[in-house]
Amino acid sequence: MAVQPTDGDRPASAFSPELAGLVLQDAPALIAFIDTGLCFRFVNETHRRWFGVAPAQLIGRRVSEAMDAQSYLGARAALLQALGGQPTHYEGELACGGLRRYVHGHFQPDLDDTGRVRGIITVFTDITERHALELQLRESEQRFSQAFQHAAIGMALIHPDGQFMRVNAALCAMLGYADTELLARNWRDITHPDDLAASAALARQLVDGSREAYHTEKRYLHHDGHAVYVHLSVSQVRNDAGRLRYVVTQVQDISQRRHFEDTLFRERQLAEATLSSIGDAVLTTDPGLHVTSLNPIAEAMTGWSASEAKGRRMDEVFRLHDADNNEAVENPLREAIRRNAIVNLSGKVVLAHRNGFETPIEDSAAPIHDHAGNVIGGVLVCHDVSENRALALKMIHLTQHDTLTGLPNRSLLPVRIEQAVHRAALHDRRCALLYMDMDHFRRVNEALGYEGGDQVMQAVAQGLRETLREDETLYRYVGDEFVLLLPRVDEPCEATVTAERLLQQCARITLPGTPALQVGASIGISVFPDDADSTDALLRHAGTAMYEMKVAGRGGWRRYTAAMSERAATLRNIERSLRDALAHDTLALHYQPMVDARNGCIVGAEALLRWQVDGHDVFVPDQFIPVAEDSGLIAELGEWVLRQACMQSRQWRQRQRAIPISVNVSPLQFRHERFYPQLDALMDAYDIGPGQLELELTERTMMAGGDATARLLQRIRQRGVRLSLDDFGTGYCSLSYLKHFPVDTLKIDRSFVHDVVVDADTAAITRAIVAMARSLGKTVVAEGVETAAQADFLHEAGCTLLQGFRYGAPMPAAELERWLAASAA
Secondary structure (H helix, E strand, O other): OOOOOHHHHHHOOOOHHHHHHHHHHHOOOOOEEEEOOOEEEHHHHHOHHHHOOOOHHHOOOEEHHHHHHHHHHHHHHHHHHHOOEEEEEEEEEEEEEEEEEEEEEEEEEEEEOOOOOOOEEEEEEEEEHHHHHHHHHHHHHHHHHHHHOOOOOOEEOOOOEEEEEEEEEHHHHHOOHHHHHHOOOOOHHEOOOOHHHHHHHHHHHHHHOOEEEEEEEEEOOOOOEEEEEEEEEEEEEEEEOOOEEEEEEEEEEOHHHHHHHHHHHHHHHHHHHHHHHOOEEEEOOOOOOOEEEEEEHHHHHHHHHHHOOOOHHHHOEEEEEOOOOOOHHHHHHOOOHOOOOOEOOOOEEEEOOOOOOOOEEEEEEEEEEEOOEEEEEEEEEEEEOOHHHHHHHHHHHHEEEEEOOOOOEEEEEEEHHHHHHHHHHHHOOOOEEEEEEEEHHHHHHHOOOOOOOOHHHHHHHHHHHOOOOOOOOOEEOOOOOEEEEEEEEOOOHHHHHHHHHHHHHHOOOOOOOOOOOOEEEEEEEEEEEEOOOHHHHHHHHHHHHHHHHHHHHOOEEEEEOOOHHHHHHHHHHHHHHHHHHHHOOEEEEEEEEEOOOOOOOOEEEEEEEEEOOEEEOOOHHHHHHHHHHHHHHHHHHHHHHHHHHHHHHHHHHHHOOOOOOEEEEEEEHOOOOOOOHHHHHHHOOOOOOOOEEEEEEEEHHHHOOOOOHHHHHHHHHHHOEEEEEEOOOOOOOOHHOOHOOOOOOOOOOOOHHHHHHOHHHHHHHHHHHHHHHHHHOOOEEOOOOOOOHHHHHHHOOOOEEEEEEOOOOOOHHHHHHHHHHHOOO
């Protein structure tokens, strides 16, 4: 046999028979030579190590005698095939002497010189461990297959190119497809078109390795065409080289949950909108009669903001008195909760405002129940029965909505953002804010005029509104700036997709009969909680990102990043520069004339702070005043303004150009403990007489602080300083409580003046404001007058003084003095 060649056949360099035998004996494989009679002729030492059988015991024995019956039957076919001259393989169990191993056997025929088979060389390798692992793998695959196929949720394996590789029964049932139909499709084929861009962005991030997994909500299209809302949990499987093999997707049908959530959201939105817009005050409490909420009318009628009132005792916030004897009246909500019934007020009852004003009201109270009928709180509803109520309701609507575009304005935005942030935090999800500023809108105004610019702004607002989804709200923030609130986003990339949609819509804006428009915008994006952890931060960061987009070249979007904190550095620079400007007296006051509505003569001036170098603004007031307030510089800055105004008043009086000067006072400055002592000292130092100085305060400033504010206002007025209520008409309580304010002048807000000749409601309200103010002996100033038509209307309505660009922009004191000299000549 070939195992032991003769010396004559062996080349000089070949192994010796002894060496060959040693190699075969020590080989880790089971090696044997079997003759044509199926008897062992050679057996290596491995038999002893594997089965405890000495090779000598097997020599000359038949294979069927040495092996157990089952092993022999398994290998017999391979042996016979090898005896027939064909090499073959065998894999299976091999047993001997009670010991078993799983082996891979190779059977090689041994041929003589004539080609006749003279035996078989068998080599068995032990694959017991590999076989065990293969069994475990098959069992695991079977378990996975069973779990995958029969899982209660939809499951799919998806190729990196998006093709379905494997789908289970639940997913097929969920989407109405047979498995063969889904396997012939790409996930993009069954994704709702509105969700395709956001889904594709997530898929790209998974493929390029920027994220390992993600969770999101989206819509698939059912086989019959309707949308199926699903929650996806997506993870990746990569090979040893890091290449993506496939994606594992778990799909849960959340259509019913989404339906309930949408219904609940609509109901909440409807309730919030209703409570915000109805003319009745609404106050709710817990069972212990602690305030839980106030709507805007209730805030105005009580003088308490919702945040201040929350958690306070109801009787502290909602104080009732008998109109005839001024005795306290038991709040009906207490009895309503006690009796578990609706209770109405009886008799003439007045509601006491926080500052002491009283309003006649009608009132009803009722308990609030949970689903089981248990009383969990109470609601009190009342309305002002004075004659001003209807007019006040129109005013509050106008002040909460932009008259040009019809969009809600910035006054509603903080509350809406706070609600969205609260809901997002409650449900562990995201919301987003998009801050949008039109690019170079001044050029549109220059090309088309202000009337044409207004038409473009209306077209922009309408176009943007058409792109919104049901739960998205667009606000006109100020001028040519808009803010879009997305109360629910599943992934930050959804906000960027929305930004792209807005930019595309802007590019499509057209006006009939006008040249082709180039309307572009810059958008800043901030996502809660990824980019901001509070309401203020969400709005601030969106504005910062928008500013970054402006600096980067406009016409696109930027999402807020921590690197944009350079904006904060800019604010710090403003603060440092402002301190330096105060120290070196490089600020200036400009004066805008106020004229007599009858003859156009200058009868006063408003002092306006400017920060300029060589006639150009270093920073505008809207930039540095907030910085002054945040940094605590406002008191020092306000004192500087008052000092300069008093000094200028004395100079004009010395030159026989005496006119009253009005000075704006910041709320923080007014509430500062040093304010009145400073004012008193300045009036003495510059010999300011009665009526020569007027302070302009906002309604919110006057109404904040309760009795202390009222006493301070009285002291200021007794000192001979006139008080002006600035931006009049922007709050509910203006009309109801006007007679209680110790003010001399009302300044009609420019938002009314702007639309007074084009909007009938605005005109009617303005006439009513002027008539009521005059009946109370107040001087009425209309600010923001720009056209002759506006001036004529206001004069005809009875307005006393007019102020605006029609009569002069803010100018240095010397220039205004020349105007005064010219008018006196």
